[in-house]
């Protein structure tokens with residue numbers, strides 16, 4: 001008999017209660033470089049105990065259950081305050097691309113080893129001249145017999161130096177319309193000609209890397225999906241990125257509790273109290289909206305992404321304001337203010353989310369191309 005979602009939920013909650021002390025702190029979608037060893041060990045523990053890839057086929061290391069089972073696991077992890085997976089790039093983006101578009105050989109090579117954290121993935125999409133407008137990317141992949149020769153530069157690659165595999169979007173036809181000349185590849189990060197250089201952020205940390213490709217020889221078998229059809233592959237896997245609404249409600253509840261405690265024990269100025277009340281009201285409205293959404297990914301997730309990251313930006317600024325002049329110099333409030341803008345940029349900027357909401361939800365005219 002197949003385990004029901006509720007049975008799985010109870011088993012996961014019981015396992016997490018005794019194993020959560022082995023988990024790194026809950027870092028969100030992508031494991032930061034300083035936690036990668038802990039994150040890999042945690043993913044292996046999850047895999048060895050049968051909670052990794054619950055919705056993936058058993059022949060590829062999964063448990064052959066449904067996305068609803070996986071959703072319950074993600075929610076239980078959110079309740080326990082632990083990451084549900086080493087990183088979203090591996091399980092959702094690389095795993096989704098290989099599962100949907102990969103050959104049998106690529107599935108054999110990558111799926112089980114992604115679940116067991118032997119393959120740790122990074123995302124090589126953004127470039128200095130292509131971020132929101134990813135279709136403008138210019139890193140090139142030129143076919144040469146049974147290989148592609150890669151030249152160009154990627155940027156903002158989270159955890160690039162801690163990854164042994166990457167998913168890469170590169171241009172394979174410079175004469176086609178911009179979205180029609182792109183292909184999607186898997187790439188081993190240790191190939192000769194790949195140079196990974198950490199970028200220092202204003203927080204002092206280095207979570208991202210620039211990645212330079214000089215005459216990198218990539219075997220043609222690592223092309224995923226059709227030649228020049230990489231845009232479709234990329235968009236299909238990025239859409240998978242959304243849809244953990246249930247877990248985001250739990251995360252949001254935690255944030256609202258922590259926000260409410262901002263006012264306790266400190267004498268807030270009237271203006272700060274008003275600001276806090278406004279942020280809490282918005283957060284409560286987002287929670288209500290998420291609860292009516294159900295677990296299905298939709299354009300409305302742009303509303304959640306926009307709303308929550310803008311709210312968290314406001315909270316970081318309010319914390320700094322409450323802490324006073326010292327917060328400008330050092331400590332967690334200063335770091336919070338400096339890292340908050342990143343949330344409004346990663347995974348589609350706030351402006352881009354507003355465009356999506358305007359065009360697809362409100363039915364406004366499309367922006368001029």
Ligand SMILES: Cc1cc2nc3c(=O)[nH]c(=O)nc-3n(C[C@H](O)[C@H](O)[C@H](O)COP(=O)(O)OP(=O)(O)OC[C@H]3O[C@@H](n4cnc5c(N)ncnc54)[C@H](O)[C@@H]3O)c2cc1C
Pocket residue numbers: 122123124125126127128129130131132133155156157158159342343345346347348349350351352355367
């Ligand atoms: C924390 C974090 C992690 C990331 N991790 C990765 C990663 O692992 N791999 C990867 O490939 N990339 C990653 N990125 C990069 C991210 O995808 C890009 O930063 C993002 O897509 C924006 O692109 P950009 O930085 O080039 O800015 P641009 O696209 O140049 O935007 C500049 C400004 O113009 C605005 N703008 C752009 N287009 C429009 C428009 N049509 N309408 C209105 N305003 C517009 C933007 O909102 C922004 O304010 C990460 C970014 C962050 C912050």
